[in-house]
Amino acid sequence: MPTATINGKEVTVPRGTAIIRAAAMLGINVPHFCYHPALSAPANCRMCLVEVEKARKLEPACYLKVTDGMVVHTESEKVVAARQAVLEFILINHPVDCPICDQAGECKLQDYYMAYDAKPSRLTTGKVGKVKVYPIGPEVVYDGERCILCTRCVRFCDQITGTSELTVVDRGDRSEIRTFPGRELDNPYSMNVTDICPVGALTTRDFRFKCRVWLMTSTDSICTGCARGCSVHLDHYLGETQRYRPRFNPEVNEYWMCDEGRLSYKRLNANRSGALRVGERDDLSWPRAARMIAGALADAQLQPDQIAFVASADASTEALVAGHEYALNILRAGRFYWTGRADGEGDAFLRCADRNPNRAGLVHSFGEQILERGADRLLKDLKSGGIRALFMMSSALPFGREAVEELAAEARKLDIFILATSHAGSLSSAATVSLPVAKHSEQTGTWVNIDGVAQTVDAAYAPPGVAIADWDVYRRLAAGADAEWPLDSVDAIHARIFSDEAAE
Amino acid sequence: MLTDILLILLKIVAVVLLFAMPIGSLMTLLGDRKQSSMIQNRVGPNRARLSIIPGLGRLPLVGIPHFLADGLKMIFKEDAIPDGADRTWHNIVPAMALFPAIVMWAVIPFHDHYCTGEIVVQNYRDICVEGQTRNFFSIANLDAGLLYVFAISGVSVYGAAIAGWASNAKYSLIGGLRSSAQMISYEVSMALSVAGAILIYGTLNLNEMVVQQGHLIGGWLPMWGIVVQPLAFFIFLGAMMAETKRAPFDMPEGESEIVAGYFTEFSSMKFAVIQLSEYVATVFVGALIATIFLGGWQVPYLYGDGFHFGNTPTAALELPYWAVIALRIGAFSFKTIFILWLQFMLRWTLPRFRYDQVMNLGWKIFLPLSLANLVITAFVVAIL
Amino acid sequence: MAVTVTKIPRPDRSLWVQSYVPEVMRGLSITSKQFFKNLFTKKDVVTIQYPEVKRDYPERYRGLHRLMYRDDGQVRCVACMCCSTACPANCIHIEAAEHDDTSIEKYPAVFVIDELRCIVCGMCVEACPCDAIRMDSGIHTHPFYERDTAFFDKPALLELGGPSVAHQGGDMKGVQGHH
C-alpha cells in the first residue's frame, strides 16, 4: 500500500491506483477529459497533467500509478499553465457554438475554460471545419467539430458493450469518430456514449434541443423500464420529466443504463390521467369518492369469492403492502391475480427480460403463489363468470391491443370495476371507478429490483390533477369505509416492510 | 325693511358668488397649478378645452377649463362612504367645513360706506356732509368685526376634526387630530398678533380700521398695518397660513404620511366642497390681511374726492366718486390676490415642517413674539 | 456587534439665518424670479408637449424587440434560451427545433415575447450571444387593447428586424467550409 502526498495531504492507496483516483479520495478533483473510472486510461487528452516531484516533466494523473513517497501537486503554477495550453490546443478548431450545443451548461470544456483559461482565442487563421449533425447511430448524433477526440466513446463500445462499432478515422486535425464501415452505433446501450462524452459531440436524438440543461432540476430516481431498476438522475422542467441520465450505483447499474430504459421516461409524460372518476362523476373529492366506493361495495352484497384483486408488478412496494392490507381486510377479496408488462429481451449486462420494476415487491407482499395467477388467468376467469367485482392496482397489462380490449369488454360487464391507474386508456374508460395515481417521479416509493436491491425515491414534482401516491389510495379508501387503517404514512408502511424483511 | 333684506341678500350674492367663490376656485386652481408650474419650469395644465363654445376651438385658455373639467368630474364621481363611518356626520361635514369659510366674508369691507351727499376730506378721512352713509360695501358692518372673524374661524376647526372622526379611518382620524391641534395652537398667536393693531386703531370694526389706515405719517407714508405693525404682519400671515392648513403647514393632510389626512375618505362633490372651503378660506386670509395690514380698500393718497398729497382739504387731482369707488375696490381685489399669490409662492417655496416644528413655531416663537409685540405696542401707544 | 453612536453636530446657523424670515425671502426671490420669467417668456419651460411634439429617443433607447436575420434572411437566433433564461419577467417563450441546414443546426420554431409582461430591462439583448435579439427598433411599446395582441411572434419580430453579420464568438476571419 503505497503512501503519497498530494497537495500536502497524505493518502495511502492500494497498489496500482492512479494518481487521479488517489486525489479523488482526498476530495481533490483533477481536471480530465479522456479518463473515465469505468474505462481504460489512454492518457490522450493531457488535461490531467500534474506535477510529480522528481519527475522530469508533468505526468498524466489518470495513468501514472501512485508509488510510495510520491509527492504530487495538482494546482501548481506549472500545472495550471499546462492546462491552459491544453485547453488552447483543444479550442484551436473547436467551433465554440455553445449557444447551439446541447452540452452547454454541463460541458467539461466550458467549465475548464472558465476555470483555467478564459482568454480569447489567439488564432487568426480559420478553423478546420468538420462534420456536423452526423447520424452515427439510430439514437445518437455526432458533431465532429465539437469532438475533442478523447475516445471515451470508442472505449465504451470496446470495453463495456464489447460491440466495437466506433473508431477514430483520419489523422491530425482531420481526425473524427466514425463507425466501422457498414456498421452503426446501434447497440442497446448506445446512448451511454452521450453521457460520457465530455463535450457536446455526441447527443441523443431524443433530447436534442428539447431543454437547456440549466433550466432542469435533477432528482435522484430510478428507471422503471425493467426489473433492473437502474439508478438515474431524473431531470425535469416545469413538472415534466425531460430525460433520464444513469446515476452511479455500484450495486445496480454502475455508470450505465440501456437505451430502452432511458427512453421509458416518456411514459411519465404521455397520456396521463389526473381525473378522479366515480361512475359519471369526475368532480368528486377523494373523501367523497372513497365514501361512495365503500357504499357501493357494501350495497353490492358480494361474497369474497366474487371479488377479485389484481396486484401490479409496476406499483411501489408501499402500494403493494397497502393494497394487500386493503384487499384482505376491507375489500375482503377472495381471488388474487397479478399483472404487469410483458417480458422483453434481456441480456447479461443490465437489461432484464422482466420488464416490471417491482416483481420482487409483489412477491414480498402477496407471496410466491400469486405469480401463477397472471393476466391470462384473470381474463379466463372473467370470461367464465363468477367474478362480480374487480379491483386493479394498475392498468399495465402484458397484452396487445386486442387482448386489452377484450379484457376491457369483460370488465364492463362486472358490477363494480375499480381501477387505480396513472394513465388514461380503454381500461380506465371501462372502469366504474377510475382512481388517478402518481408515478415514481411524483411520489415517494420503494422499488425492489431483480437482485433484491430496494431503492426508495422521492417525488420530483407534483402529480397531475388530483392524482395521489399509489399507496395513499388505500388509506383514502379505508377512511371512506370507516375502517381501521394501520398504514397511514410512508413511515408506517416502511416499518412494516422492513420489519418483515428483518424477520425473514 | 324689505329693501334692507334684499340689499343684504344682494350683497351676499355679490360677495360670495362674484368674489369669494370665483377667486377661491379659479384663482386658487390657477395659483396651485399654473403658478407652481411656472416656478418649476413646467407648462402646467393646458389640455382641457372648451371646444363646445364656438370659436374657442382648441385654445388651451391657460388651463382655466381644467377647473370646469374638475367640477364636472367631481359631480360624476361615486360618493363612497367607508364601512363603519358615521354616515350622518360624514354627509354633513363638508357643509360644516364650507360654512365658516363663507360666513367669515360677512365683515370684510370692500369699500367705505357709501355717501349720498358731499364728501369733504379732513385729516385723511372722508367726511360725509349733507347726506347719509349707507353700508353698501360690506355685508355687515359689525363693530366687533374682528372678534366675529376669530369666533367663526374657531368654529372652522370642527369641520376638519369631525371629518376625520366620521370617516372611521386611521389616517383620517390622525389628520383630524393634527388639524384641531394645529388650528387651536395658531389661533392664539393669530389673535395676539393683531391685538397690537387693535390697540393702534382703537377699534374692532374692520371698516374703521381701513379708514384709519388712510392716515399719512409725516404726510407721505400711509399708516398701513404693515408699516406700524411689521412683526405682527409676519406673525399673522404665518398663523393664518397655518389656520388654512396650507403648505408648509399642511400636516393635517400630509400626503406622504397620512394620504390626504382628514378628507382621505371623502370623494365626489363632498371632497370638492372640502377642497373649495379650503380655497375660500385661503382667499379670505388674503382679504383679511389686506384689510388689516395693507390698507384694505385704501389707495395711497386717494380719498373720497380725489388724490390728496399731504393733509390738504382740497384734492390735488379731483375724481368723480364712482371712479374712486372703482379704484378702491380694484385696489382691494389686487391686494387680496397679491396676498393669495404670496401664499402660493410660499407654499411652493418652503418645504413642509415637521409636526413638532409646527408646534414649536406656534407656541415657542409666534406666541412670545406676538406677546412682546403687544407689550411694546401698548407702551408706545401709551406714550404717544 | 457593538453599537457605535456618531454624533453629528447641528449646523451652526447665524441669527440672521435662524430668524427664518430673511431666508424665506431669499427662497421667495428665487421662486418668484422663475415665476415671472416663465410667466412672461416661458424661457425655462422644459416640458415637451408630447403628442404634438415628440422627442427623439436616444440611440440606446430600448424599444420593441426585434429579431435580426442572417445574410440569407434566416433568423439569426439559434434558440439557445439565454435570453429567456436571463429574462426576469419570464416573458420569452422559445421552442427549439432542428434545422435542415446542418450549418445552422438549431433554430427557434416558436419565438414569442409577451410585450405586456416585458419590463424592458434589456437583459435579453445583453444575454444573446448571437446578436439575434435587439431592442433598438426605437418603437415605444404601445398600449394593447387585447392581451393576445401583445404576444409578438417570430414573424412579427422579424418584420422589425434587420440583417446582422456579426460573427459568433467574435470576428473570425476566413472560416473554412465544411466537409
Ligand code: SF4
Ligand atoms: S462542446 Fe462545450 S464548449 Fe463545445 S460548443 Fe458544446 S458546450 Fe460549447
Ligand code: SF4
Ligand atoms: S465523441 Fe465525445 S466521447 Fe467520443 S471522442 Fe469525441 S469527445 Fe470523446
Ligand code: SF4
Ligand atoms: S427586456 Fe427584459 S423583461 Fe423584456 S424580454 Fe428582455 S429580458 Fe425579458
Ligand code: SF4
Ligand atoms: S439569446 Fe439570442 S440566440 Fe439565444 S434564444 Fe435568445 S435571441 Fe435566440
Ligand code: FES
Ligand atoms: S484524463 Fe488523463 S490524459 Fe485525459
